[in-house]
Amino acid sequence: MSEALLQQTQVSRVVERFGEFKQRFPTPAAMVKAGERSVLQAWRGMGYYRRARSLYAAACVITRIHSGRVPRTVVELLTLPGVGRYTAGAVASIAFEQHEPIVDGNVARVLSRLADRRASVHDRLGQAWCWNQATHLVMQAKNAGRMNEGLMELGATVCTPHQPKCSECPLRAKCKSFANQSQDRVPPPKPGLKKTAVVFHALVQIKNGRVGLQQRPTGLWKGLLAPPVIESAKRLPLKVIQHRADPVKVKLEIASFEFLTTHRRVRFVVYEAMFPSTTPMEWIRLKDLGDQAVSSATIQVVDAARGQHRCQADKLQTK
DNA sequence: AATTCGTGGGC
DNA sequence: TGCCCAAGAAT
Numbered sequence: 108m109s110e111a112l113l114q115q116t117q118v119s120r121v122v123e124r125f126g127e128f129k130q131r132f133p134t135p136a137a138m139v140k141a142g143e144r145s146v147l148q149a150w151r152g153m154g155y156y157r158r159a160r161s162l163y164a165a166a167c168v169i170t171r172i173h174s175g176r177v178p179r180t181v182v183e184l185l186t187l188p189g190v191g192r193y194t195a196g197a198v199a200s201i202a203f204e205q206h207e208p209i210v211d212g213n214v215a216r217v218l219s220r221l222a223d224r225r226a227s228v229h230d231r232l233g234q235a236w237c238w239n240q241a242t243h244l245v246m247q248a249k250n251a252g253r254m255n256e257g258l259m260e261l262g263a264t265v266c267t268p269h270q271p272k273c274s275e276c277p278l279r280a281k282c283k284s285f286a287n288q289s290q291d292r293v294p295p296p297k298p299g300l301k302k303t304a305v306v307f308h309a310l311v312q313i314k315n316g317r318v319g320l321q322q323r324p325t326g327l328w329k330g331l332l333a334p335p336v337i338e339s340a341k342r343l344p345l346k347v348i349q350h351r352a353d354p355v356k357v358k359l360e361i362a363s364f365e366f367l368t369t370h371r372r373v374r375f376v377v378y379e380a381m382f383p384s385t386t387p388m389e390w391i392r393l394k395d396l397g398d399q400a401v402s403s404a405t406i407q408v409v410d411a412a413r414g415q416h417r418c419q420a421d422k423l424q425t426k
Numbered sequence: 427a428a429t430t431c432g433t434g435g436g437c
Numbered sequence: 438t439g440c441c442c443a444a445g446a447a448t
Contacts, residue, residue: 109444110444112444113443113444113445114443114444114445115431115432115433115442115443115444115445115446116432116433116434116443116444116445117434117435117442117443117444118443118444119435120433120434120443121444152432152433152434153432154431154432154433154434155431155432155433155445155446156431156432157430157431157446158445158446161446161447188446188447189445189446189447191445191446191447192445192446193444193445194445194446209444211443211445212442212443212444212445213443214444230427231427255444256444259444260444262444263443263444268441268442268443269436269437269441269442270437296441296442297441297442299440299441326430326431327431328431328432329431402432402433403433403434404432404433
């Protein structure tokens with residue numbers, strides 16, 4: 108469970124949340140009983156929500172196929188949803204003390220600098236090289252889990268991407284990048300992904316202290332509760348919104364704002380609207396919104412709508 | 427192989 | 438401010 112939370116997420120952020128997960132989902136069977144929605148709710152604000160759905164699915168497999176016990180071999184672990192090469196190796200080596208290697212972003216950087224390997228770690232060749240190196244190291248380690256954790260910890264705290272603290276590094280004398288002073292160029296950064304602008308026209312309806320949300324069936328925030336949304340490349344005029352949402356009766360634009368994700372620029376235009384229930388609409392008490400399976404973005408959208416409601420602004424734009 | 431998936435922190 | 442990055446996996 109901790110490794111699922113840690114995928115592409117800094118340790119300090121997981122530390123804040125892990126206690127709640129341990130309490131709510133002490134065993135795979137307990138997670139199955141709690142249900143997927145409960146896992147998504149606990150996951151709110153953590154991003155990459157596929158991990159939450161995969162974790163729940165893995166709990167189901169473990170409960171049904173493995174009698175409630177987490178499998179201890181890499182081969183078996185790899186069959187679990189959401190468990191790839193890294194996670195399988197981490198669980199097998201750290202939890203079950205098997206001599207299995209791991210390569211994450213930290214390990215790839217540490218290994219590249221030790222050898223002063225200038226080529227990319229992001230392609231197939233680079234990954235193969237990293238896994239070979241990691242395999243070699245873990246084979247000679249007394250404790251494979253400690254070796255793996257040590258490599259990651261070194262990368263996270265000392266051998267950082269920018270301005271590594273080489274003066275504090277216990278491997279300084281063995282590091283070829285330090286000898287050549289190439290730390291800042293090794294490994295080369297991953298080529299940036301181009302961002303595409305997407306406008307989310309959120310149709311927010313609030314009545315009797317409740318907001319209408321539905322579970323997103325696909326794409327961004329899949330599985331989470333969010334207002335009905337009309338997506339487009341550019342911002343749509345109110346008339347077009349009305350047409351596309353037909354028989355939606357769009358009444359009033361109340362706010363718009365934008366925020367960034369790694370992969371796209373998301374602009375929300377928030378409308379108060381009447382709309383049909385295509386996928387089931389769930390009416391969530393505003394005061395209970397924080398206890399639902401929602402993204403941070405949904406919280407922001409609803410907050411924006413509520414704020415404008417309070418001051419009764421008509422066609423007011425906020426940044 | 428290249429994309430798609432969030433969010434918050436650091437510089 | 439804008440960009441990079443993070444204990445990656447699935448498609």
